[in-house]
Amino acid sequence: MNGDPKEKYEMKKSDPMVRIQDLQKSFGDFTALHPLTLDIFAGEFLTFLGPSGCGKTTLLRMISGFEEPTGGTIYLDGVDVTSFPPHRRDVNQVFQSYALFPHLNVQENIEFGLKMKKISKSESKSRVEQAIQLIQLQGMERRKTTELSGGQKQRVAMARAIVCRPKVLLLDEPLSALDAQLRHQMQVELKRIQSQLGITFVFVTHDQEEALAMSDRILVMNRGSVEQIGTSFEIYHQPATPFVASFIGSSNRMAVIEMRSDEGKLKVRVDSGRWISLGKREEPKSGAKFILSVRPEGIEVVGEESKEESIEESIEGRVIQILFRGDQSHLFVRDLLGVEWRIAQSARQRPYRVGELIRFTITPLAAILIEERNKGG
């Protein structure tokens, strides 16, 4: 799977590993998933991200076959598997509770899928050994699963799924039961395993940091529908909807009430009445409602020594709270109009104190306009 990236991309374009078409799911009169169309490409790490109850598990379980769709089609490697029971689909799932078989030891757990598929003894032996090596469980083969730690159980669950060489590996919040440190360790590990095996990973999480760190692409969901699909970079820097902007990372968001284009430079007036210049860019189509969103990193504190022209555009405010995060701090600043701003400050900058008056400017390129979708609910 380490071919030329362009070649890989071409292949991706032509045949998706999973094609989901108009897939939907209702429980009674509650719609858990609105019609969704999605291609998942071979070898990619795709994450379903969204708040609790948005339908991530439901979507995943329809791919694995445990939930029957109300409508739509699922193709796996070109084959329509919509009506296939779970045991006839070439996908495997890693369960949130690990779901290890308590009466079998580590090795027997890992072998289970190969036995069911009637893989020959010698083949099975070498595959299990390989998996144990990959997952770093050497020496634990004979352990009872009840004698394992959470992280070890997680590894066994992974090994048990990957020995089957599935076309797609589905992971439903596999790390949510682990403590923070182990979780970060397993994130790195999962990425390593995925790139080593080249298996398509579909990962479910409600943790946006985890999603951004691990995914090739992220599908952001809310209330059973898709908000945006894109790379981690796109999701973070070009959120398509106000929901994405608010759910991923932190941002300063303001409703836009007026726009003016001036020699190619766009200026917007936000709900507090302030005019903010967004630099050279085209005016978006009128008639729609927009939100201006600026990440904390998109705001810069200007020092006393800065030039006159930037002072003119700058905003003055008082620091009301400081959130220390190690690599950077977030300043909460209230400006003279009473609006609160969240400003990121790198660790190398001079630390500010609560109560201090500061000036800051918005980096024009960091400010994005998001069209507000008129959705019911």
Place this chain on the structure above:
Amino acid sequence: MTLKNHFDPLKCWTWGVLLFLYFPIFVLIAYSFNDSKLNVVWKGFTFQWYHDLWRHEPLMQSARNSLWIASVTTFFSLILGVGSSWFFHRYRHPFQKGLKKMIMIPLALPEILLGIGLLVFFAAIQFPLGFTSVIIAHITFCLPFVILIVLARLSGMDPSIEEAALDLGATPLQAFFRVILPYLGPAVISSALITFTLSLDDFIVTYFTTGPQSQTLPIRIFGMTKVGLNPIINALSTIFILVTGLILIFIFWNKGTLNNRSDK
């Protein structure tokens, strides 16, 4: 704490209760070794009654009947009980709650009513009384115990265990036999032992549903005591107590491991 040498009312109470419970049993065991035909005075130690018991063909025949009936009852109760527990646990259906309760009713029903009910039923369909009728009767009162025990174990099971098996390529049938049934193992052993003892010990229901050829041990003993108390019966009872006791100890031990092993 220096309570050791104190008069401890709680302790005395406990010993009193235990004595009350076990005194008759101890007397019975003791008299089974008493070298006297009468159960009144102690004359000396003997194995005579155990020897006689071995030679007492009617009693031995009913012992064989009892064991046969208990074995068959256990076998079918397990199959029916485990199957229906799985059905109750796994599939959602409109009568779920009601049906579950209905299965438990025989537990609370006075045994004599159950016996009479079964007798009337067998008479109504003109079913001949014999081994089959006794076994059917025993299954009816053993089944609720099996279901109760197996359901308790199932309710502690992670539902994704079954899904994991299906996900790894097992058919629903394979998932049941390779994952669910092994998981139920301790519960199945417990219910087997309980069913076996219940069937072995039962008198009332058997009394109503048995025929002349299928006399069980309790029925035979009862018949003999009407004629007079025989020390052979003491010997037999001692063996009975021993067997039942061992089974019970095993059940408790098994339950301990069952709890230890139950996964989070």
